[in-house]
Amino acid sequence: MVVALSRVMRNLLRGNINPLVAFAAAWALGACSSRSASGDIAVGSSAAAIDRGRALVIFGGCHDCHTPKLMTSAGPILDSTRLLSGSPARERIPTVGQGVLAANGWSIATTADMTAWTGPWGETFAANLTPDATGLAGWTADQFIQTMRTGRRSGTGRALLPPMPWQNMAALSDDDLRSLFAYLQSLKPVSNTVPPARAAATTARR
Numbered sequence: 707m708v709v710a711l712s713r714v715m716r717n718l719l720r721g722n723i724n725p726l727v728a729f730a731a732a733w734a735l736g737a738c739s740s741r742s743a744s745g746d747i748a749v750g751s752s753a754a755a756i757d758r759g760r761a762l763v764i765f766g767g768c769h770d771c772h773t774p775k776l777m778t779s780a781g782p783i784l785d786s787t788r789l790l791s792g793s794p795a796r797e798r799i800p801t802v803g804q805g806v807l808a809a810n811g812w813s814i815a816t817t818a819d820m821t822a823w824t825g826p827w828g829e830t831f832a833a834n835l836t837p838d839a840t841g842l843a844g845w846t847a848d849q850f851i852q853t854m855r856t857g858r859r860s861g862t863g864r865a866l867l868p869p870m871p872w873q874n875m876a877a878l879s880d881d882d883l884r885s886l887f888a889y890l891q892s893l894k895p896v897s898n899t900v901p902p903a904r905a906a907a908t909t910a911r912r
């Protein structure tokens with residue numbers, strides 16, 4: 707609540723908010739906080755949790771692999787219409803020329819937007835993390851936590867392949883993972899069925 711109020715104050719200082727609206731917002735937040743004290747509002751999806759989750763997503767580099775990019779003259783930028791929607795299903799993956807990937811496994815290739823990868827493990831495509839049916843709609847916070855703790859798909863499926871750095875996320879507390887999940891669930895749902903992973907020298911394991 708302190709975080710939310712200070713944002714109102716910051717915007718007020720920058721002149722972004724009419725003082726009367728700010729007063730009304732502060733009053734409403736005050737009303738909310740007394741309600742949350744009585745346990746009516748789920749802590750896991752509070753504005754503070756979502757803000758924390760947003761910061762963790764940025765710090766955790768999730769956009770690097772999970773958000774399609776737009777190429778501009780100033781370099782790649784995140785496509786804000788498709789935040790965290792995973793490797794675009796419609797884009798054709800370029801074929802990797804013979805000899806580019808060393809036979810001894812010492813090479814990794816990725817697409818220009820870093821959402822699709824190939825290496826000694828096979829081919830992987832960054833998942834759609836938005837709350838769409840083709841993404842994480844229907845997931846529970848517990849399932850998300852289990853995925854990050856075990857490195858298994860949907861918490862119980864096959865082992866997640868590189869370069870998904872789930873081991874890094876496993877170091878977060880349950881509260882932080884819940885905040886991360888709350889932020890992902892607050893995103894705009896984007897319909898994008900990510901191509902199935904292809905594990906090296908086996909059939910598709912998705």
Ligand code: HEC
Pocket residue numbers: 762763766767768769770771772821823830831832833835853858859860861865866867868869870871875886903
């Ligand atoms: C270096 C690239 C990279 C980064 C950084 C990354 N991911 Fe991933 N992620 C992937 C890839 C690739 C897959 C698909 C792996 C597979 O199919 O085995 C994936 C899969 C996932 C899945 C799918 C799990 C499932 O069961 O389908 C979730 C959830 C996920 N990532 C969340 C995150 C979050 C949250 C962050 C940031 C904190 C993040 N990832 C950062 C590359 C990345």
